[in-house]
Amino acid sequence: MGTSFKNITADDVTTTRTLLHENIPITGTLVSGTYGAVAGTAFPNELNIKNYSHGMFQSVYDYPFMSSSANHIMDITIGYSSGSTIAAATNTQHEKKRNIYNQMAQVLMGNDVTGSVQLFDQDGDITGGGTKLTSCVFLNFSRLLTKDEIKKGQTSISFLTGGHYVTGALSAGNLFTMVDASASTDYRINSPAGEYGILYQQYTTTPVGLLYYQAGIAVVTSSVFLNMSASLESGVAAYNLLQAIGTAAGLNADNTPLILSVTGAFTGSTIRQVADQIRHRTHNISFNNTTELNSTIYFCRANHNEFNYSSNPTYLTASKVFVKENNLDVPVSYATTVGLYSADSELLAVAKLSEPLKKTPNNEMTLKVRLDY
Numbered sequence: 001m002g003t004s005f006k007n008i009t010a011d012d013v014t015t016t017r018t019l020l021h022e023n024i025p026i027t028g029t030l031v032s033g034t035y036g037a038v039a040g041t042a043f044p045n046e047l048n049i050k051n052y053s054h055g056m057f058q059s060v061y062d063y064p065f066m067s068s069s070a071n072h073i074m075d076i077t078i079g080y081s082s083g084s085t086i087a088a089a090t091n092t093q094h095e096k097k098r099n100i101y102n103q104m105a106q107v108l109m110g111n112d113v114t115g116s117v118q119l120f121d122q123d124g125d126i127t128g129g130g131t132k133l134t135s136c137v138f139l140n141f142s143r144l145l146t147k148d149e150i151k152k153g154q155t156s157i158s159f160l161t162g163g164h165y166v167t168g169a170l171s172a173g174n175l176f177t178m179v180d181a182s183a184s185t186d187y188r189i190n191s192p193a194g195e196y197g198i199l200y201q202q203y204t205t206t207p208v209g210l211l212y213y214q215a216g217i218a219v220v221t222s223s224v225f226l227n228m229s230a231s232l233e234s235g236v237a238a239y240n241l242l243q244a245i246g247t248a249a250g251l252n253a254d255n256t257p258l259i260l261s262v263t264g265a266f267t268g269s270t271i272r273q274v275a276d277q278i279r280h281r282t283h284n285i286s287f288n289n290t291t292e293l294n295s296t297i298y299f300c301r302a303n304h305n306e307f308n309y310s311s312n313p314t315y316l317t318a319s320k321v322f323v324k325e326n327n328l329d330v331p332v333s334y335a336t337t338v339g340l341y342s343a344d345s346e347l348l349a350v351a352k353l354s355e356p357l358k359k360t361p362n363n364e365m366t367l368k369v370r371l372d373y
Contacts, residue, residue, distance in 0.1 A: 004311050005341070008298055018293040024145050026073060026285040028160075031060055049279070051272055056096050057140075058275040075140040076275040078222070079104060080266060081119055084134035091267040100271075104138055104219070108212055110192040120219055122207045124188040124198060133209070135266055137278055139218040139285075146216035151288035152197060153184035155211055157218060158283035159225070175283060176224060177202040180211050187213070225262040298369045300338050304361050308333055333359045338367055 030048070047064035057077035063070040079101030080087055087098065102117050109118040109126070118126055120133035139157075141150075158177040183197030194214030198207045209220040265274050308331045334356035340349040351369045359365060 004307075006300075006302075006306065008300070008340075012299045012301065014297050014299075016295045016297065018295065020291040020293055021151055021288045022147075022291070023288050024286065026145075026282075028158075028283045030062060030073070031279050031282040031285070054096075055093065055270060055272055056100060058272055058279075060279065071144055072142040073145065074142055075138075076278055077138050077140075078136065078266060078271055078274050078278075079138065080135035080222075081105070081132075083119075086135055086263050086267050088267065093270055096271060097266070100138070101134075101136065104136075104217070108191055108193045108196070108210075108215060108217065108219070120210060122198075122221075124190070124196070124210070126190055133219065133221045135222040136209075137220040137222060137224075139220065141216040141218070141287075143216065145289060146287075147289040147291045149194070149214045149290045150211065150216060151290050152187055152195075152213060153180055153182065155180045155183075155199075155218075155287040156202075157199070157220070157285050159278075160281045160283050178208050178220070178224070183211070193217075222262050222266060294373045296371045296373075298340060298371075300367045300369055302335070302359060302365045302367075304364050307335065307359055308361055310334075330360050330362065335359055335365070335367070338369055340369065 032046075047066075048061045048070070050059040050061065050065040052058075057075045059065070059075050060073040061070040062073055077100055079097045079099075081101050082098055088094065091097065105120060106117045109120060112118050120136060122131040122133055156177060156179050158175055160175060178199040179202050180197040181200050181202075187195050187197040189195055191212065193212050196210050196212040196215075199209035199211050199218065199220065200206060201208050208224050209218060211218050265277070310333045336353055336356050338351040338353075339347055340351075342348055349369070349371060351367070353367075357365060
């Protein structure tokens, strides 16, 4: 009978790497609580927002989180360093806020030569000193959205920094947008968590945060919400962000907005309360994710004198080739399947052809089998 197996050499194998990108838009409507408050509860107990008894972060889902169809979007939390000017043992949830900052900084920035946790640096130049980000908002995007990493230079995060919520309605506020401009070529590699870029206030060179591409985490300085000049797109002179923070509903007893500066919010409100107000001021988040597709391609070659017969028992009738009309006809076979075997003759992969391919001594064929990882 003819050939049934053939060794694949190194010349028959090649590898490729393909980067696939998908745009991920996260609207403020979704983050602010698309599905409204839980029945029988006061605003802002939204159905697609999950809070935890430990009170250290808040999770956002695209559907009510109790639903089997719900997908995790991101987690929101805040924290400050021990050396921050707002750090004090009397602050609400002081230890938790300090521990969150230290945990994030240790994972994303690492330790220095003395073993101390390095603080988040405004421009990423850790050894050069400079301005440190000592009180921050952390947006931790789910792996479902970021895939292998966030694509550099494609991220935009916008906050309505002058508005506040009153009984569930957002009043008009200034739009503050930050982008990782030029990050496709200007990014940092001095993080144990991978590559990261600088988030700048849009249309300016003012750094306001850091974006960790492989980790899928945005670190935004709290000063974004404190008396900064308005973004150029709003045309408004100045604003003070965090109003309506301090109670679960963000209101005083008489239902008027509770006015707190961002400093007052970070020191006098719980993490959940601040996370609620950060969510309620999220206008839009957009980025492109990246999926790395690694492929091995096997070129399975059948020369003119190979694979012209079949080992299938039905190929023979009375010791004669069934597909031949007479002994002078050339043998014919039809390829339908390619199997890849180990050195121990163990079947590892199977490739099916969309239709049988005719093989005779008068033709040759090369079938390309691709395995994606």
